[in-house]
Amino acid sequence: MRITTLAEYGVICALHLARRYDEGPITGREIAAGERLPVDYVEQILLRLRRAGIVKSTRGARGGYSLARAPQELSIRDVIAASELTTFDVHCSTHPVEEERCSAAHNCSIRPVWMALQQKIDDVLESVRLADLLEDEVIVRARVGVATRPVPGSDRELVPAADRALPVLG
Secondary structure: OOOOHHHHHHHHHHHHHHHOOOOOOEOHHHHHHHHOOOHHHHHHHHHHHHHOOOEEEEOOOOOEEEEOOOHHHOEHHHHHHHHHOOOOOOHHHHOOOOOOOOOOOOOOOOHHHHHHHHHHHHHHHHHOEHHHHHOOHHHHHHHHOOOOOEOOOOOOEOOOOOOOOOOOOO
């Protein structure tokens, strides 16, 4: 799986809005400037997020974008699916090697592997909420089950006490 620029920027934009959840709307131009992203790209992503019901837009002089729901209610899967339109591209469906070979009627022993991988990826992305990403990296690492990293200039590792663990690939 490769995370596309649309997916990554979508998460960055949604996280920006999550950080300022109670502060009112902000323009796409302000998000782009604050995150150092191309304005046109940010506007395109915000339109997709609005269509998916992740963000809402407000018109007028103090208008802009804000999250449509609380950060605890939005998963990273929601954001990526809205930004990219899919979280994992199963080529059997979208880019078949050959029409007959890749049809659902054909017996293919590879297809179940891709389908299982898609499900695992979606499960992990669904388990992580925007609110989780408001924490420091070391806390997020512990919550998602990723090994901690060494403290720069030290012989010790950061091992935070996580208040809850999120499911990991297993």
